[in-house]
Amino acid sequence: MEGKVSILHVDDERSMRDLTETFLERNEQFTVETVPSAEEGLERIEAHPPDCVVSDYDMTKLDGLEFLEAVREQHPNLPFILFTGKGSEEVASDAIAAGVTDYLQKSGGSEHYELLANRIHNAVQARREAKRADKQERFTSQALDTLEDVFYVLNEDGSFRRWNNRLSEITGYPSQELAEMHATGLFPENEHNKVHDAIETALTSGEVTEKIDLLTADGDRRPHEFRGTRLTDGDGEPTGIVWIGRDLTDRRQQERRFRALVEESKDIISVIDSSGRFQYQSPSVKHILGYDPDETVGNMAWDYIHPDDRDRVIEQVEEQVANPDSESRTIEYRARHADGSWRWMEANGNNQLDNPAVEGHIITSRDTTERKDRQQELKKYKTIVQSLTDAVYVVDNNGRFTYVNDEFVELVGYDRETIVGNTPSLIKDENAVDRANRQLGRLLSTDGPNTISFEVTIHPRTGDPFVCEDHMGVLPYDDEEFEGSVGVLRDITEQKEYEQTIEAENERLAEFTGIVSHDLQTPLGVVETRLELAQQECESDHLHKARDALDRSQTLIDDLLILAQEGSQVVEFERVELTHVSKQCWESVETDQTTLQVEDVPVINADRSRIKRLFENLYSNAVNHGGSDVTVRVGTMDDGFYVADTGSGIPESEQEAVFEAGYSTNEEGTGFGLRIVEEVADAHGWELSVTESKQGGARFEMSGVETIE
Template identity: 35%
Template sequence: MRDGEQTITVVHVDDDTEAAEAAATRLEQMDDRFTVRIASSASEGRQLLTEHTVDCIVSAHELPDETGIDFLKAVRAERPDLPFVLYTGAGSEQVAAAAVSADATAYLRRDDDQFAALAERITEAVERRRAARDAERADRRSTRPRERAVRDSVLRAQQEAVIDGILIVDETGEIVTYNDRFVEMWDIADEIVEKGDHDAALERAMDLVADPEQFYEEIQRLYDNPSETSRTEVELTDGRVFERYTAPVTGDDGTHYGRLWTYRNITERKQRERELERYERILQSIDDIAFVLDEDQIVEYVNETLERQFDIPTDQVIGQSIEALSLEYVAEHEDPEKFQAAIDRVYDADPDADDSDRSERIELAVEFPDGQYVFEYHLSPMIEDAETTAVVVVMRDVTARRRRERELRETKEQLDTVVRNAPIVLFALDDEGVFTLSEGKGLERLGLEPGEVVGMSVFDLYADQPGIIEAVETALEGERTRYVQTVDGLYFDTVYQPIIEADGTVSGVIGVAMDITEQREYEQQLERQNQQLDEFASVVSHDLRNPLNVAAGRLDLAREECDSDHLEHVERAHERMERLIDDLLTLARQGEPTTEFVTVHLSEVVTSCWETVETADAELRVEADRTIRADENRLKQLFENLIRNAVEHGRDDVTVTVGAIQDGFYVEDDGPGIPADEREEVFAAGYSTTDEGTGFGLRIVEQIVDAHGWDITVTDGAEGGARFEITGITETVD
């Protein structure tokens, strides 16, 4: 604040405290004379009026306890001369009319970024009020009406600003007073104004204005309406723009003594406004985020893209320093000082340098509320009078582009690895079937080198392969096709993809051939084994079970004829053979992947299985309160075999516990356990450490686990027994 200047205390009433604080911060930054106190309601505003000396009220229209218009009327009733600016985001023509009717000092829309205009209106109104009060005090010291009126007009002119040109003309049309600034602005000869020749001064002014006829008509209209006050803009032929304010000079009794004219050169402001409007039109039309920093690196404008695409309100950004925004939004792994350094270089750049030398580009990751983004920043200075007065920052979202570039690099690396190592052949044909590309490790199996067949016709090279010829012709007709072809005893699963141009024509074919010879041979071997397995199952289920049934019948007849301990041993042998047959059949059929998934509750399945297995004095503990998706019948076989394994290899009173783990469940006993060096063998067919076991139970368990796509491991139980953990179960509900 300069020496002799008075502070301006403003009460800002708005229930949107964030918006009020932003406006207060901006006003105090723009002019250090301002002190802004915030109230969230009209009643709080009245309280501040009683507690402080207030120079101006700035109020929103929508308040929690009454409207801004009602608040204005209440203030006018008590303080009729206190400046009151209605500054609202919920405005309309009706609200504006009501404000004027209620004698509002000014009406401004908040969403028009009117901080500069708001500051100007507050300053004008406060200084006008102070000048009027000074005039009243001086009036008490003067008794001459004309002198009082002239002095009052001069004081009103002074409150407009010392940079204004001032002219006062009396009721007869004679110039009463003027200042040097007026003469300088209009380039009027001293003798004209010294003589009081208003007509000559007007004629000189008409030589300078862009529309002299309209200028003259407006001057005459105002003289014909002596009580009217007016504020307008005047354009000159040399490009300058003056803001003209005029008001009548009247005495206390209403006597008309003439007219006051003030002129303020607003050329630079208009140029800046026009430039900002041009920038704004451009910036609002783009999809990039764009904002403007003032000479203090404060955000004074941001386009709608920020709020539209990223849901960050513009009023949270406007009025903030770029340094504060960098610290808030720049991602943790980035260096905010790198961005600040780029900003500083733009402000410090030589104004006479080329645009490319004054501008900066930088890429940074930022953290927005909905995630992390990567932006490319373009920083450009705005030059006025060989000085950088503002910087335009354009932020282009390159997140998707950088992600695609990274994915393309990764894909290329993966593709190169595949081409170098996988048994595939990549090839391309032109529209006549001539090879233009031939690459891939699969060429080695064919005895070919990369690119060896380029330039050859597929129709000539594989004339004896009608399947290949048909597949190529189909692709050249625009249809994607797939064909398993045999070349020199090798099998290739080949996809033919047509290359279709924008006009719909087929310009060639891209193909990928995968060497599936080993797979095909394995499938054929597996087919033979399955055939043998089916035959084996048939023998087991029919040829072995029939003699066993005959033996069981004979055993019953033998028991009727005699009573011998040997018969008990025969019966146990029959039962063991029956279990062997059942386990063999189960083993033969469990390898197929399961598809009949249902939702099952582990505790219910385990309890049911416990009741079907001979468990002697064993105890079951179920600690798995979990629901999973599984083939219920196979899951029961899994639990029955694990329970039977625990009972057969443990004590008669063994305790079996079934519990839940992160991605599955476990079955644990407190028996003797399984030695660490035997754990890899326990799932082998035929492995058993008891005479009663078949050696197939745990093998069946492993096959059931594999059929579900799960995993099983053996480890020590909590009390030294065996613990089987089944994991990899993704569909679980606790």
């Protein structure tokens, strides 16, 4: 339902006013004003009429029925719901007799207030739809009343049955005189025989057209073209004649006026004569069906309808024409587009015999192809949903389940008959329902997301409550009206356990790195200081070897800390130009006479600091194992990049072992360099492999890399 709904709630008991207001304002569409008496309620309505009135019955001074009667005197169509704690058949009967919109007795429980909200929604929706229908009807009537043609309906004997105001305006005869006249009285005496012949022809052949001067009460003659069409009963027997008279001098002006009313319409407005041919088509037929409106005039309307729909449409239109007093009917059919395709249309037809500018049947058609396509898509989605392993539900715009799949039934433990038609409060507590409603409000906001995920506690029919992840979205809109929401419930129990495990591992990792980075640093610092003092006092090879061992220990600690830190997944990515980073890292490595060659490598999404460590460690590995004259090349692959060297390479039997922590063929190496490279690749979600380069050296490949350029 479009727009806010203003509600005036009248109740002389404050606690009930506050409680009702609280429940109603949970609906974001509702705005509620409360007053303690019917007298104040009448003042509020007089100043600012609400969309709906909700009133108690048993109140002092004016009770609910008296209040209703007073409202109906000034506002006969204002939705009025009697919401009373005192109920009886007599009260209900009196309320209905006084024109109450709905009657609802108070009772405990939130479901009753949900029912009240639903009744309010339905009442206001019905009122708004009625207003729109009345507005459309007034528009149609006013549009047709602006046309200057005259029409009247004759009985078989030529007496008047009904006529339009235009006939009285042109002829000067008041309605009372027309009611007592014969049709010949409207024409000059020398035209009476022609009139009698035209009536007889229309009754026998079904249709006649004559040009006859119309005689006014003042004796003036006005040239008109009259067209008579026979009216028949259900058995095909004639019951009268419809006559439409058009002033030939004003014909073109009248057509322009009619077309001006419809040429801006987004719907197709067509006029079809009794033979089924187009007399007129509005300009919208061009952009909807691709036809030039003028080129369709004179063509059979039925030829544009799909053969499978044609007979049904003709039957419904003919039935409407034969019953001019019946209500308009909606007809669905497929219409042929100018390009040969078929478009679904929805048409409303009215027998427009009281329209002086229309000599036939007016049909308003709307393109509903997109809506039909959505319906077909929904059918396919339903089939897909049936095959899902997650629990799926659909809730309508009244907040009630309309569909659940088998997994949902199994998850909550209730049978489908109990779930469908019930509200989510069946499986959720009040807080969970409120939270879901707030999330739905975010989805419906103009700047809200398309889908929302949030945790919710489910209370099954049996067993303990459990936590699920609710993935919610709204159903496709039809005519911009909210149809409901769809959701998927997924047990994340395992996810919670995984998160707890990861959290515990992180805590242990933090404890470990703390020990390594702090507790070990203190004794190592003491050793370093003692060595410096010892070297100042004496010179010994043992002290130099101790210094080397201390430096190696520090290097091991540094690499170990880096290795521990690289194990976590990358959370924040940024734009990294590999060409620039690879060259920058080369400058930080002691490369002697070695050479770097960089191809046109891509720009990627990555953690810049970790990418630097990856290149630095791969460069160091190439220099340490490839010699002082090694050449290192950085290049591009289809889904990533590589770093290759011209060194001695890695035997195939050792290509997996090189990534193990502590593995090194260099006595001075820590064995953590390539392990760190592997951790950086894993943290980015890449796949790392090692093979032989074209020059016989080692080639390290990173695949599955997300590139930007």
